[in-house]
Amino acid sequence: MPEPEELPHRTLDPRSLRxxxxxxxxxxxxxxRHHGPATASQLAAQLGESSGATSYHLRQLAVHGFVQDDPTxxxxxxxxxxxxxxxxxxxxSLYRNPDPEIRGALxxxxxxxxxxxxxxxxTYLGTxxxxxxxxxxxxDMSDFTLRLPPEKLRELDGRLHALIEEYRDVEEADAPDAERVRIHLHAFPQHGN
Structure with missing residues (x-):
């Protein structure tokens, strides 16, 4: 049986979300994702869990295609x-799903x-x-407040994601001073003026 293809991205549906x-x-x-392949015991030590718990949950993640064996x-x-x-x-569509189990999982x-x-x-601020x-x-740790309808927020979000993707495979990624950089985007409506 061929090894499953590594997917760069996955959109959660009700089954995979659960x-x-x-x-x-x-x-x-x-x-x-951040540290590369590991055994259940290594992950247990890193996360302060039992290897039985990590083994069980890794198998569940594998059933849903989030992780796989590394035969190498x-x-x-x-x-x-x-x-x-x-x-x-x-x-x-998951945000509008009427099933309480799906809403709870979300x-x-x-x-x-x-x-x-x-x-x-x-962690970054402390170090x-x-x-x-x-x-x-x-x-950067900026915040902005805009007044937008949902369609414009969706457009802005799409443009920000596209811009970030342009930097995914830059030549400088192999530079001696390159580090893994985390970018968090949070955009949400807020009551008030």
């Missing part, structure tokens, strides 16, 4: 896992992602003085 919407599963997938690693009974899709987005997913974003930003000073001026 398969991913668990805090530990989201953390496992995030770790494999390991020996004997050692099972290595790698991420499948490298990014995930929510199908817009709540778990989006709150866990928001928590991860907060943790990543806090920013450890970085070369050039990074301090290059990093």
């Amino acid at each position: 398969g991913l919407a668990h805090p530990l599963r989201i953390q496992l997938l995030r770790s494999l 690693r390991g020996k004997g009974r050692e099972r290595w896992w790698k991420a499948g899709p490298q990014s995930t987005s929510v199908d817009e 709540d778990v997913y989006v709150h866990e992602v928001a928590t991860i974003h907060t943790q990543e930003l806090s 920013r003085h450890d970085w070369d000073p050039r990074w301090l001026g290059a990093s």
Whole structure:
């Protein structure tokens, strides 16, 4: 049987959302995406979980196509896992789904992602003085308030995503001073003037 093709992106539907919407599963997938292939035991040590829990949740992620075996690693009974899709987005119809189970799974997913974003930003702020000073001026923590109808926000979001994609495979990615850079975009309506 051929190895499943690695997908660069996956849009969540009701079934895959239910398969991913668990805090530990989201953390496992995030770790494999950011740090590369690992065993259930390695992930357990990294995340402060039992290897039984990580093994179970990795198998569940595999059922839904988020992770897969990495046959190029390991020996004997050692099972290595790698991420499948490298990014995930929510199908817009999930926000309008009347099924309470889907709405609950979506709540778990989006709150866990928001928590991860907060943790990543806090970690950077707490360690920013450890970085070369050039990074301090290059990093950004801006916020903007605009008055837009939903269609214009959708347009803005699409344009921002397209711009970011232009930087995915730049030649400078292999430069000696290149680092992995996280970009968080949050755009949401807010009551008030």
